[in-house]
Amino acid sequence: MDARQIMEILPHRYPLLLVDKILHMELGKRIVGVKNVSVNEPYFQGHFPGFPLMPGVYILEAMAQVGGILMIKSLDLQVGKYAVVFAGIDEARFKKPVFPGDQLLLELEVISLKKTLSKMKGVAKVNGQVVAEAVLYAAARELSEITRKDS
Numbered sequence: 652m653d654a655r656q657i658m659e660i661l662p663h664r665y666p667l668l669l670v671d672k673i674l675h676m677e678l679g680k681r682i683v684g685v686k687n688v689s690v691n692e693p694y695f696q697g698h699f700p701g702f703p704l705m706p707g708v709y710i711l712e713a714m715a716q717v718g719g720i721l722m723i724k725s726l727d728l729q730v731g732k733y734a735v736v737f738a739g740i741d742e743a744r745f746k747k748p749v750f751p752g753d754q755l756l757l758e759l760e761v762i763s764l765k766k767t768l769s770k771m772k773g774v775a776k777v778n779g780q781v782v783a784e785a786v787l788y789a790a791a792r793e794l795s796e797i798t799r800k801d802s
Contacts, residue, residue, distance in 0.1 A: 652676070652720075660723055660730055661716060666693045669713035670720070670757075679725045681760045684717035690751035705749035710783045711740060714773035718759045718787055722769050725761075728791055736797065738768055739788035747782040749775075755782070766791040 652673035661668065675683040688705055695703040719735035722728070728735075749755060755775050762770040768790050775783040 657720065660720055662734065663716060667712070668716070669709060670716045673717070673720060676721060676724065678721075679761060679764055681758070682717055682721040683759075684713075684720070684757045686713045686755040686757060688749055688751055688753045688755060692751070695751060703751050705753075705755075707743070707745045707783065710745070710749060710755065710775050711743060711773075711785055711787070713755060714757050714759060714775060714783075714785065715787055715789065717757045718769075718771045718773060718789060721759060721761070721771070722764065722789060722791065725764055726766055726791065728766070732793060733791045734794055734797060735789050735791055737788070738790045741786040741788075743783070743785040745783045747777070747780060749777060749782055753777045759787070762786070 654671055657670050669686050670684050671687050672685040694706055698704060698706050715737055722735050755777060757775050759771045759773045762772055768788060771787050773785050773787050774781055
């Protein structure tokens with residue numbers, strides 16, 4: 652799955668679209684995606700000047716986006732009608748820094764998969780070494796449910 656196909660599924664756009672390619676997907680089971688970390692990422696301006704490191708929250712967000720693709724495709728959710736939203740993060744660990752020029756390999760494995768609450772184990776690797784891991788929870792919500800309603 653290339654960037655164009657990813658953008659047909661995920662609503663994210665620059666600077667928050669953090670998936671460049673899907674290499675492998677087994678519906679209902681697992682997915683492997685790629686994030687190419689460029690020196691031009693906007694967060695490197697402040698994290699940290701002279702010593703750019705990819706913030707851990709962006710690594711988790713990249714994992715979540717890859718997991719969201721698997722959830723949308725596995726549950727056959729109607730794009731544009733549903734959004735996959737974060738519901739929680741457990742056991743997040745950051746093992747090594749991620750630098751500009753690195754390629755993040757994002758592997759997620761389904762623990763449980765339901766529209767109401769899905770759970771996946773995520774691992775991020777650079778050059779075969781684990782840089783981060785977490786258990787991610789997500790839920791599919793109809794866009795009409797999450798649209799802000801003014802009182």
